[in-house]
Amino acid sequence: MAEHDLSDVLQADDARYRAMLGGDLTALAQLLAPGLSYTHSSAHREDREAYLASLASGRVRYLDALRDEAHVQVHGDTAVIEGHVLLHAMVDGTRRRLDNRFLSVWLREASHWRMLAWASTPIPLKAA
Numbered sequence: 001m002a003e004h005d006l007s008d009v010l011q012a013d014d015a016r017y018r019a020m021l022g023g024d025l026t027a028l029a030q031l032l033a034p035g036l037s038y039t040h041s042s043a044h045r046e047d048r049e050a051y052l053a054s055l056a057s058g059r060v061r062y063l064d065a066l067r068d069e070a071h072v073q074v075h076g077d078t079a080v081i082e083g084h085v086l087l088h089a090m091v092d093g094t095r096r097r098l099d100n101r102f103l104s105v106w107l108r109e110a111s112h113w114r115m116l117a118w119a120s121t122p123i124p125l126k127a128a
Contacts, residue, residue, distance in 0.1 A: 005074040009113050010072060012106065014033075015027065016031045020055070020065065025056055031115060033109070033114040036074060037117045037118075038117075038118045040120065041100050041121060041122045058123065061076075061089060062088075063088040064087070065086070065090065067084070068083075071083055076108070079105070079107075079113065080105055081102075081107040082102065084101055085098075085100055086099050086100075087100070098122065099122065100120040100121060100122055100123065101120065101123060102119065103117075103120075104118045105118075
């Protein structure tokens with residue numbers, strides 16, 4: 001596994017977050033594989049078209065994202081990232097704080113990395 005592969009995957013993921021936060025659906029669409037499976041922390045699953053439509057409609061709007069942990073494994077033209085992300089979003093008009101562990105799968109296609117799958121799990125609140 002080449003060091004540049006690890007860097008390239010993380011750069012693609014960084015670009016995905018920038019596109020999500022900036023509402024740049026054209027850039028985001030280029031970073032998502034046609035067969036995308038996007039499973040939200042609520043367990044709601046969307047394909048690529050439904051995910052992009054939820055952003056285009058304004059039903060979901062990302063306000064802030066902090067990926068403060070990411071471990072990448074690259075196996076040929078497939079990469080897996082697992083880590084932690086804290087997201088702030090408006091979902092159906094309600095502000096949400098999403099403190100999640102995530103797993104994403106990326107595919108290299110024609111020297112570009114595209115996300116094929118995302119699944120996130122909420123971190124339970126700690127009892128006081």
